[in-house]
Amino acid sequence: DSGVTQTPKHLITATGQRVTLRCSPRSGDLSVYWYQQSLDQGLQFLIQYYNGEERAKGNILERFSAQQFPDLHSELNLSSLELGDSALYFCASSASDTGTATGELFFGEGSRLTVL
Amino acid sequence: GQSLEQPSEVTAVEGAIVQINCTYQTSGFYGLSWYQQHDGGAPTFLSYNALDGLEETGRFSSFLSRSDSYGYLLLQELQMKDSASYFCAVADMGRRALTFGSGTRLQVQP
Numbered sequence: 001d002s003g004v005t006q007t008p009k010h011l012i013t014a015t016g017q018r019v020t021l022r023c024s025p026r027s028g029d030l031s032v033y034w035y036q037q038s039l040d041q042g043l044q045f046l047i048q049y050y051n052g053e054e055r056a057k058g059n060i061l062e063r064f065s066a067q068q069f070p071d072l073h074s075e076l077n078l079s080s081l082e083l084g085d086s087a088l089y090f091c092a093s094s095a096s097d098t099g100t101a102t103g104e105l106f107f108g109e110g111s112r113l114t115v116l
Numbered sequence: 117g118q119s120l121e122q123p124s125e126v127t128a129v130e131g132a133i134v135q136i137n138c139t140y141q142t143s144g145f146y147g148l149s150w151y152q153q154h155d156g157g158a159p160t161f162l163s164y165n166a167l168d169g170l171e172e173t174g175r176f177s178s179f180l181s182r183s184d185s186y187g188y189l190l191l192q193e194l195q196m197k198d199s200a201s202y203f204c205a206v207a208d209m210g211r212r213a214l215t216f217g218s219g220t221r222l223q224v225q226p
Contacts, residue, residue: 002158033213042203042218043159056212090158103149103164103207105214110158 003027006091006108014116018079021111023091025072031055031097032074033105034066037088049074050097081115088112118142120217122204127223128194136189136220138204146207148180148187149214154200162189162202191222199224 003026013019025032034046045058049068060066063081068074078085089112092105120140128134138148147166151159163171165180165187177190191198201221205214 002160035216043205043216045213045215048213058213097212101207103147103166103205103214104161105159107158107160 002106002108004091004093004106004108006089006111008111009109010112010114012114012116013081015081015083017081017115018077019081019113021076021078021089021091021113023074023076023093023108025074025091025093026106029093029095029106030072031094032068032072033092033094034060034074034076035090035092035107037090037110038084039087043090046076055097078113081113083115086113086115118206118215120204120206120215122202122217122220124218125221125223127225129225130194130196132194133190133192134194134222136191136202136204136222138187138189138217140185140187140204140206140217142206142215145182145185148178149205149207150176150178150189151203151205151216152200153203153219159203164207166207194224196224196226198222 005024030051033048035043046060048056066076088110090110092107122138149164150162153159163178175192180187201219203219205216
């Protein structure tokens with residue numbers, strides 16, 4: 001158990017809909033990262049927040065947005081969903097602003113999104 | 117940009133040794149990490165190399181050559197439970213996040 005909690009674990013929705021994925025980082029971690037993993041693919045970095053502020057952006061679509069709240073939990077909002085958005089969405093956390101300092105991120109179990 | 121290359125699949129037998137290679141291209145390289153992911157599970161951290169050389173952690177070892185932009189993960193005394201996907205990832209200070217390779221699926225056979 002990494003200490004990172006993600007909800008929901010599974011989500012099935014229709015094209016054009018909007019969903020919100022939630023992540024609670026490990027106790028004490030200030031950085032939250034969101035990654036997308038499509039079937040048999042690698043992990044694509046979407047966005048990072050540190051202590052409530054956006055710190056880095058990856059290949060995140062304009063239809064997607066995220067935020068980190070004062071209690072450090074984060075939400076990833078996916079709107080106008082398309083079939084291709086079906087994927088596993090992982091949240092990871094680290095203590096520092098730069099998770100790259102130790103190369104170690106702690107991943108949640110992921111939210112599996114299926115768009116029909 | 118950043119890119120990482122690793123083999124898509126490797127097959128080995130129980131008790132054997134397997135090496136998974138990773139070459140990378142990135143600016144501002146800081147270090148190379150390795151992660152294990154079982155089917156449907158979360159990626160879990162295995163090792164991190166910031167300096168040249170070999171790091172050993174139990175049955176797993178990881179190597180880095182910064183001059184060659186190359187690293188590998190060495191798994192010894194393979195067990196069935198080692199069947200999983202293994203990802204190398206580069207730590208780029210400019211990006212603040214880890215960029216992952218596409219992963220190597222390791223199948224351990226009896």
